[in-house]
Amino acid sequence: MNDISMFDIIGPNMIGPSSSHTAGALRIAHLAGKLAHSKILSVTFILYGSFAWTYHGHGTDRALVGGILGFLPDDERIRDSFRLADDAGLIYQFIENTTEKDIHPNTVDIILHCENDRKIELRGESVGGGTAVIRRLNGVDIALTGTYPTLIVHHKDRKGVLAYITTVCSGIDLNIAFMKVYRKAKGDSAYAIIEVDSPILPSIVDVLMCHDAIIDATIVPAI
Structure with a gap:
């Protein structure tokens, strides 16, 4: 049902x-x-x-x-x-x-x-x-609803990138409600869709962009 x-x-x-x-x-x-x-x-x-x-x-x-x-x-x-x-x-x-x-x-x-x-x-x-x-x-199949404050991280599909993203979120006390990763293919372009329980501070973008495999990061407020 x-x-x-x-x-x-x-x-x-x-x-x-x-x-x-x-x-x-x-x-x-x-x-x-x-x-x-x-x-x-x-x-x-x-x-x-x-x-x-x-x-x-x-x-x-x-x-x-x-x-x-x-x-x-x-x-x-x-x-x-x-x-x-x-x-x-x-x-x-x-x-x-x-x-x-x-x-x-x-x-x-x-x-x-x-x-x-x-x-x-x-x-x-x-x-x-x-x-x-x-x-x-x-060109990447994803699922984004905007129900929660959401962090969208466009990155290269490499080992250690997701660990870096979650560590950054933890460092600013963001509690992750849901997280899914979508990619075109192994080693290709990928998106991490991270829904959290509280508003996301813009400063997280600068920290995420320090990783050489991260292409872009976007904050989408809940609507």
């Missing part, structure tokens, strides 16, 4: 007509925006399944742009997200993919182009009740 949360019954506190198509979509984009270390210049949304068919009527498009701008699901500015994005100089576009069928019906690929030539590609799924999961990040 699957667990059922309170949000599956009463729904989230949100702006918009659909918890899956509005709140869940915004959550995906909000998480995507948190992964950018620099200003986002442009964003492309590739919509699949029911997202592609109904995104105009359900406000999925406005929610996605609002999420990139950092709005939460109950933010009334979601209604004006297009205008606010235009005012901020953010370029955005939507592409409908109605041919790929073997995919979760509420799926969006997000491609971010940021300053300093930084590019981020991810895939997210809205899984019901306003919740969402990031399933892919820069």
Whole structure:
């Protein structure tokens, strides 16, 4: 039997007509925006399944742009997200993919182009009740929900890297609730997704980056 949360019954506190198509979509984009270390210049949304068919009527498009701008699901500015994005100089576009069928019906690929030539590609799924999961990040299959304060460490798959990461977390008294590691292949690019029980101090990033196998580290606050 699957667990059922309170949000599956009463729904989230949100702006918009659909918890899956509005709140869940915004959550995906909000998480995507948190992964950018620099200003986002442009964003492309590739919509699949029911997202592609109904995104105009359900406000999925406005929610996605609002999420990139950092709005939460109950933010009334979601209604004006297009205008606010235009005012901020953010370029955005939507592409409908109605041919790929073997995919979760509420799926969006997000491609971010940021300053300093930084590019981020991810895939997210809205899984019901306003919740969402990031399933892919820069070609690596992962699982990121944003339920807990999360530390994402992009690293080379080498011996001793995970021991270093956990030692750093312990040194600043971070209690790890969940930790999973995802990699393309042995010795290739990998991501450690570390969910903790308390807010994460930004100073941890500088310490982690002292290890020569760590490529990047990102803090994602709980949403």
